[in-house]
Each structure stands twice: as structure tokens, then as C-alpha cells.
Amino acid sequence: MPSYSSTGVAPAPTASPSPALPAPRAGGPLAGRMFTALHDRKLVYNACWEDPALDREALGIVPDDHVLVITSGGCNALDYLLAGAGRVTAVDVNPRQNALLELKAAGVRRLAHAEFFELFGTGRSPRAGEMYRDALRQDLSPFARRYWDGHMDAFAGRGWRDSFYYRGTSGLLAKGLMLFLRHCKGLGPHLEELLDAPTLAHQRDLYESRRISDRLRSATRLASRPLALSLAGVPPEQRREIAEEYAGGTAQLVHDGLDAILGRLPLADNYFWRAYITGSYTPECCPEYLKAANFARLREALPRLDVRTATVTGHLTGAVDRPDVSKFVLLDHMDWMGWCDQAGLAAEWQAIVDAARPGARVIYRSAGLRTRYLDPVRVVHDGRTRRLTELLHRHPERAAALHERDRVHTYGSFHIADLP
Incomplete structure (x- = not known):
């Protein structure tokens, strides 16, 4: 019989109001429309492809930290909780990515470790539908429920995509x-x-x-x-x-x-x-959030997780109170903003500067070797307009040394920068 946990569970993380399924944006060349159609209608990432072991070293997470991370597969948001962050806010414009993180969080709260590992470690379980109906669905936001109501067969282990x-x-x-x-x-x-x-x-x-x-x-x-x-x-x-x-x-x-x-x-x-x-992890070779030794501690940490469906700018500027973020994990999304939405990139950095604690750290990755698109960005800091590249204190040697050890190795470069 399943050993679902029904007592002593932490409350579900706060989730933003459920948006409607976004429609593809019109216009642009065929390649751009193809990417937009996939990204706006599908779950793209089933796991994070940024190495959190490097992130831990780059960020130096302490209990007082508030970490903002783009959700992606949700793995690394959970990793930062295990690293001891006092608060983690996961933000993604694709609500399906947040639905995946919500499902993982529900599994941590409601399942025994063996069942949880079946789903997210082995990647398949004949009891996936049963676990979802009996234990997980109740903890999800309305959008996440609608999504997983139609997609839990992804864990069934059937067909040629059997994981x-x-x-x-x-x-x-x-x-x-x-x-x-x-x-x-x-x-x-x-x-x-x-x-x-x-x-x-x-x-x-x-x-x-x-x-x-x-x-x-x-x-x-x-x-x-x-x-x-x-x-x-x-x-x-x-x-x-x-x-x-x-x-x-x-x-x-x-x-x-x-x-x-x-x-x-x-x-x-x-x-x-x-x-x-x-198609699977093993108990010895898996993310930290899937390890049995970390499971109880992760369950205790879940109340410190907040999940938001928004852009980084929308979340930071729409908050009722100042977000007071000390660590920002921006992945690689600035690559495409820099080429097609320079005004949006500048607005995002202004929102980051306004929401950051003094001395906040930002890490980001790029497919390229440089991030030239940051050169034109200007922000207002301490009442005067400054070039972002002059405002940031970067750590290129440290970032390059960590990048060499990256277990994913699909990015061209890794960057670490501090705000004043």
C-alpha cells in the first residue's frame, strides 16, 4: 500500500493566480515562431540544466539570504533550500515550469521518499496516477491541477518515451x-x-x-x-x-x-x-533534493519556498512590499532579451537594482563567451543614472574556474557579479 504522508505536513508554497494558457506571439521569422510556439504551449525543461554545486559556491548561501531564481525544472530552487537559504522565490513566465515545481513540492510533503524517488528519480511509476489522485493533486494551484490532470501519464513509463x-x-x-x-x-x-x-x-x-x-x-x-x-x-x-x-x-x-x-x-x-x-537517476547519482538523507530536512524547509508565475520584472515591480533579494539566479534568459528586447532588459535590471539588498550577488549564464548586450544598459542608482557594467563588480576569474567544472557544459560562459 502507498505510504502517503497525511499528517505533520508543511503548508503548500504560495502560488500566483493561475494564468490562462498563453498563445503564441505573432510575427518574426520561422525559427522564432517555432521557438515561441513550443515555449508558450509546452513544458520545456523536465529538470534544471544549471549545476547547483557551482551555484552554491558562487552564491555562498547563508540563512539570512532571500534567493530569487528562474524556476526552470524546479530542482535548483529546492537545492537552495537545502543549502540553507532563508527564503527562495521561484519565478517563471511559463506556468508549466511552475506546475512542475509545485508537483515536486507536493511530493516532498505528501509522499514517502521511496514513492517520491519513483516519480522523480526513476522517472516512472505504475502508481503515478494513484499517487497523484490520492496525495498530490490537493496541494496544487488551479493551473497546476489542470495541467497535471492531463499530463500525469508522463510518469507512467509507457511508450517509446518511457521516462x-x-x-x-x-x-x-x-x-x-x-x-x-x-x-x-x-x-x-x-x-x-x-x-x-x-x-x-x-x-x-x-x-x-x-x-x-x-x-x-x-x-x-x-x-x-x-x-x-x-x-x-x-x-x-x-x-x-x-x-x-x-x-x-x-x-x-x-x-x-x-x-x-x-x-x-x-x-x-x-x-x-x-x-x-x-532515463533515470540512481540513489547515488541524483540531485540533492532526491537523496533520502535530505528528504526530511527538505520537507521542513518547504514553507520557505514561494512560486510565482511572472517575468522577473513583473514579480519585482508588482510586489506589495520591497522583495529585499540578496541573491539572484538569472540563468541564461538575458541572451534573448539582449537581442530582441533591450528596453525590457534595462527595465529588468532597474527592477533588480531597486529590489536588491546592498551588496546583493547576481549569477547568470550565457551561450556566448561575452555578454555585450549589457553594455548599453543604464540604471538609476542612488539618484543618478549609471552604466550597469560600471555599477557591477564582477568576478571573472572565479566564474571561469567554476565554469570549467560545470557538469552540464552546455553554456559558453558563467558570470558572477555584485551590486554596490
Whole structure:
């Protein structure tokens, strides 16, 4: 019988009013419309693709911190709670991403760890529908209920996308890429060998002796096409950034990332790529929020989580009280804002400056090697207009050193900056 928790649970996190399903924005070239149609109608990310181990080091989270993070898959918002943040606000303009975080939070409150790990660790459970009806649905906001009422079959383990980690548009891309590597390139057994390698030296030896780098070339060309990148949540503006700044463009960036992941960095604890290669995490190789040793502590921390469906600017400027944020995690969304909405980017940074505590820290990632789109941004601080790049105190050496250890390795650069 299921061992759902029905007593002693924390209250559900606050969720913003449920929006209607957004319609695609009109206009723009075909690639832009394709990206918009996918992003505005689908769950894009089934997990976060930013390494929270690096974020913890970059942010230095303490109990007094209020962290604002773009939700994405919700994994890292939960990680920051475990890191000890006094408050975490997860903000996303795509309500499906927030619905996923709400489902995870409901699972932490209402399920035993074994059931929770079935859903979000194994990525499938024959009792997914039962768990949802009997324990999880009651904790969700109206939008999240409507969404999961029609999508819990993503956890059923049926069909060719037989894991939740092969669902969402990023999961569809992952499944397609893995099928190509396994069946067209014959790399299936070699990928398993790499995952099971007992040491990094053994992993590197396997990678080189099997000539895996050469066999990845056609796969990286496939993964760098506009449709594939749209499935991964990469808009045309970000592809432009890569093409202009990265030698060899998107295909080379993808290849270099896979080359580092499989050949230079240890796969033993790389749960990001394990999930996409196998469809599942393991109890030893999984995000911190899924580990049994952290489960009770995460349940106790959930009241400190707030989930909001809004833009960063909309949330910060629409708050009744000053948000008083000490740490901002902006992911890579400024890449596309910088190219197509410079006024919106400036408004967002003004909202950040106005809502930040003195000395607040901001981290962000970019597909490119630089973030030139920040150069024109001006904000008002202490009553006078200043260039944002002059206002920020950046830590490029520290950021570059952390970026080298990134287990995801799909970004061109990582950035750490402090406000005055």
C-alpha cells in the first residue's frame, strides 16, 4: 500500500493566480515562431540544466539570504533550500515550469521518499496516477491541477518515451539524440561503459580508445539544427550569440560540450547526463533534493519556498512590499532579451537594482563567451543614472574556474557579479 504522508505536513508554497494558457506571439521569422510556439504551449525543461554545486559556491548561501531564481525544472530552487537559504522565490513566465515545481513540492510533503524517488528519480511509476489522485493533486494551484490532470501519464513509463526525463520538449530532444547515438552510431554499449567507469582515468581511456569524439560529429550537427535547439529551449537570438562568438558555431559548441562531459569530467556524479542517457537517476547519482538523507530536512524547509508565475520584472515591480533579494539566479534568459528586447532588459535590471539588498550577488549564464548586450544598459542608482557594467563588480576569474567544472557544459560562459 502507498505510504502517503497525511499528517505533520508543511503548508503548500504560495502560488500566483493561475494564468490562462498563453498563445503564441505573432510575427518574426520561422525559427522564432517555432521557438515561441513550443515555449508558450509546452513544458520545456523536465529538470534544471544549471549545476547547483557551482551555484552554491558562487552564491555562498547563508540563512539570512532571500534567493530569487528562474524556476526552470524546479530542482535548483529546492537545492537552495537545502543549502540553507532563508527564503527562495521561484519565478517563471511559463506556468508549466511552475506546475512542475509545485508537483515536486507536493511530493516532498505528501509522499514517502521511496514513492517520491519513483516519480522523480526513476522517472516512472505504475502508481503515478494513484499517487497523484490520492496525495498530490490537493496541494496544487488551479493551473497546476489542470495541467497535471492531463499530463500525469508522463510518469507512467509507457511508450517509446518511457521516462519523465524523456518528456517535455527537452526530453523529446534527449530521447531522439540517444536513439541516434545508440542505434545509428552504435554508441549504446560505450555510453554504458563510460557511466560505469570506476575512475576518471578509466573513463578517459574508454573515451579515447573507442574514438567516441569522432563518432559524435554527426550527432552534434543534428543537435545544433534550429528545430533541435528550439526543443532544448534555445531561441534564435541565443543561436545568433553562439554563431557570432564561438568558433565553429553551435555545432562546435555542442561537440566541445559533449567532448568535455564524456572525456574530461567525471561521469560518476554527473546526474544531468545520466538521466538523459538512461532515463533515470540512481540513489547515488541524483540531485540533492532526491537523496533520502535530505528528504526530511527538505520537507521542513518547504514553507520557505514561494512560486510565482511572472517575468522577473513583473514579480519585482508588482510586489506589495520591497522583495529585499540578496541573491539572484538569472540563468541564461538575458541572451534573448539582449537581442530582441533591450528596453525590457534595462527595465529588468532597474527592477533588480531597486529590489536588491546592498551588496546583493547576481549569477547568470550565457551561450556566448561575452555578454555585450549589457553594455548599453543604464540604471538609476542612488539618484543618478549609471552604466550597469560600471555599477557591477564582477568576478571573472572565479566564474571561469567554476565554469570549467560545470557538469552540464552546455553554456559558453558563467558570470558572477555584485551590486554596490
